[in-house]
Amino acid sequence: RFSAGTCFAGSALETANLSRNSIATLVRSSGVTLAAHHPLLRHLDLSRNRIDTIPAGAFAGLAFLETLDLSHNLLKSLAPLTAGDGAGGGGDSGANGSSSLRALTPLRATNNRLSDVSGLDALACLGTLDLTANHINTAAALASCFALRCLGLAENALEAMVEVDFLKNLELLENLDLSRNPIIAGGIAGKKEDEPGSPRSLANMYRARVLYRLPRLTALDGSPVSAHEKVEAMNALGDDVLHRQEVRACVCT
Numbered sequence: 001r002f003s004a005g006t007c008f009a010g011s012a013l014e015t016a017n018l019s020r021n022s023i024a025t026l027v028r029s030s031g032v033t034l035a036a037h038h039p040l041l042r043h044l045d046l047s048r049n050r051i052d053t054i055p056a057g058a059f060a061g062l063a064f065l066e067t068l069d070l071s072h073n074l075l076k077s078l079a080p081l082t083a084g085d086g087a088g089g090g091g092d093s094g095a096n097g098s099s100s101l102r103a104l105t106p107l108r109a110t111n112n113r114l115s116d117v118s119g120l121d122a123l124a125c126l127g128t129l130d131l132t133a134n135h136i137n138t139a140a141a142l143a144s145c146f147a148l149r150c151l152g153l154a155e156n157a158l159e160a161m162v163e164v165d166f167l168k169n170l171e172l173l174e175n176l177d178l179s180r181n182p183i184i185a186g187g188i189a190g191k192k193e194d195e196p197g198s199p200r201s202l203a204n205m206y207r208a209r210v211l212y213r214l215p216r217l218t219a220l221d222g223s224p225v226s227a228h229e230k231v232e233a234m235n236a237l238g239d240d241v242l243h244r245q246e247v248r249a250c251v252c253t
Contacts, residue, residue, distance in 0.1 A: 015043040019069070023049040026058040035061030047071040047108070054080040060100050068101075069108045071130075077116035078109060082123065099123055109134070110152070117141045131156070132177070139163040142170075150175040154221070158183050164213050173214065179221040208233040 016038065023046065027033055034041065042064050052074035059065070059081060082099040099122040106128035107120075114134035120126060121144035129145070130152035137157040142148070143166040151173060158181040167173060184206035210220060211233040217225050 011038050012040055013038045014040055014064075016041060017045045019045045019047040019049070021049055023051060025055070026051065027055045033058055033060060035059070038062075039064075041065050042103075043067045045069045046073070049073055051075060054078070056080050056083045063100055064103055065101055066103050067106050068104060070112070071108045071110040073109075073112050075109065075112040075114055077118075078114060079116050079119045082119045106130075121145050123147075127172075139166045142166065144169075146170060146172070148173050152177045153181070154178065155180040157181070161209055161213075164210050168213060171216065174217055175219040176210070176214065176217055177221050178210070208236050212237040 110132040118141040128150040133155040
């Protein structure tokens with residue numbers, strides 16, 4: 001610890017691995033937050049605990065925090081992560097929606113019970129977000145997370161291609177994982193491998209539809225995206241597809 005005169009100014013701790021404990025709350029009953037004691041934290045691992053809620057302002061004031069792991073807890077919402085940022089730690093949230101967690105780059109919150117991921121657009125530097133194995137049924141709340149480069153949404157409850165449309169304006173997004181979602185499921189029982197509606201054709205069409213919407217991707221569901229795939233997606237789903245179908249019909253007749 002270091003001190004400023006007679007006043008305690010906090011510890012110099014930068015890395016804290018608190019995983020695999022029985023932590024259930026992030027704020028003491030007295031209201032004291034992490035930033036009050038450890039304002040210089042850069043790396044915080046709270047995975048595999050029993051945290052079911054994030055009190056507003058729990059992370060306020062952690063201006064140097066770069067990595068945060070909340071995986072394998074019982075969280076249902078991440079909205080409080082940036083809510084109440086002005087409380088208890090000198091946070092700077094305001095009209096622009098910015099967060100005092102301005103240095104946070106990767107955030108892991110896999111294997112929780114998340115359905116609400118609103119408010120993450122306040123994390124201005126958030127480049128990697130892993131939300132695998134949750135209960136998320138829409139990506140709408142991520143539409144303004146403009147710093148995202150890597151997004152993990154595998155094993156959730158995303159059903160419609162409109163969820164991919166919400167990610168169209170994320171110009172830096174290059175790695176997306178939507179595997180094990182119901183977005184490509186249905187109508188495959190009893191189908192042969194190459195007939196329409198078979199597992200293979202459904203998977204190919206799903207990839208084409210995603211790549212048509214997000215042509216900047218370099219990896220999808222853990223597999224590299226080739227230039228050939230992108231061209232095929234554009235040819236199959238491009239703006240002139242109806243015209244080409246009409247031409248083909250005329251030629252065939």
